[in-house]
Amino acid sequence: MKLPLQISNQWKIPGWILLIIGSLTGALKIIFESSFPEIRGNVFAFAKDEIFGEAVYFGWIQTDLVATLCGIVIIIGGLLLTFAREKNEDEFIRHTRLSSLMWAFAVHYMLLLVAFIFIYNTSFLNVMTFGMFTLMIIFIARFHLVLYFNKRKALHEK
Amino acid sequence: MKNKIRIERAILDITQEELAQRTGVSRQTIHAIENNKYIPSAVLALKIAKVFGKSMEEIFELDADD
Numbered sequence: 559m560k561l562p563l564q565i566s567n568q569w570k571i572p573g574w575i576l577l578i579i580g581s582l583t584g585a586l587k588i589i590f591e592s593s594f595p596e597i598r599g600n601v602f603a604f605a606k607d608e609i610f611g612e613a614v615y616f617g618w619i620q621t622d623l624v625a626t627l628c629g630i631v632i633i634i635g636g637l638l639l640t641f642a643r644e645k646n647e648d649e650f651i652r653h654t655r656l657s658s659l660m661w662a663f664a665v666h667y668m669l670l671l672v673a674f675i676f677i678y679n680t681s682f683l684n685v686m687t688f689g690m691f692t693l694m695i696i697f698i699a700r701f702h703l704v705l706y707f708n709k710r711k712a713l714h715e716k
Numbered sequence: 717m718k719n720k721i722r723i724e725r726a727i728l729d730i731t732q733e734e735l736a737q738r739t740g741v742s743r744q745t746i747h748a749i750e751n752n753k754y755i756p757s758a759v760l761a762l763k764i765a766k767v768f769g770k771s772m773e774e775i776f777e778l779d780a781d782d
Binding site for chain 2: 559646648649650651653705708709711712715
């Protein structure tokens with residue numbers, strides 16, 4: 559059984575590089591919010607609604623692009639890693655891929671459920687921010703950890 | 717599902733790597749099957765049995781849980 563949407567194994571390294579750069583920059587941006595350098599630029603927005611200020615729909619706005627760029631880089635890196643084939647992609651690896659997707663889905667929504675019950679107001683905005691990436695990150699982490707431990711165990715046997 | 721791959725490999729004196737190469741899968745896959753962590757597809761089970769010159773039923777056996 560072949561899985562759909564899979565891409566060449568060559569995309570794995572660019573995927574890791576983008577994911578790590580995007581995650582580190584995003585983390586630094588969150589930690590040093592006010593002192594982190596801004597990249598201001600004009601972008602076309604479908605919608606920009608502010609509490610104090612004018613709402614803009616389908617128009618050009620000026621904004622800090624660091625968070626946008628981090629999000630784009632993380633998503634592209636994560637997608638490359640998720641869909642890149644392993645060098646020796648076979649049925650066991652495809653099985654691990656599917657089971658990791660199931661695990662990621664379950665853990666992601668369990669965490670979201672807990673957040674819905676116990677986290678409120680502005681704090682919930684942080685949950686929404688991290689929640690955009692957890693499904694992808696849990697999938698990538700689980701899939702690669704299972705392959706790594708299995709490979710390590712296999713090396714000890716003849 | 718239980719299997720006798722480890723025993724058959726010992727009789728034939730081949731490593732997991734060699735069996736993996738002959739069946740066109742990774743060594744990890746053979747390791748996972750031998751340790752009952754993964755049940756192979758019918759196609760792979762037939763390929764493994766063919767390497768040992770035996771029928772699929774001689775290599776693989778249904779477990780009480782199956």
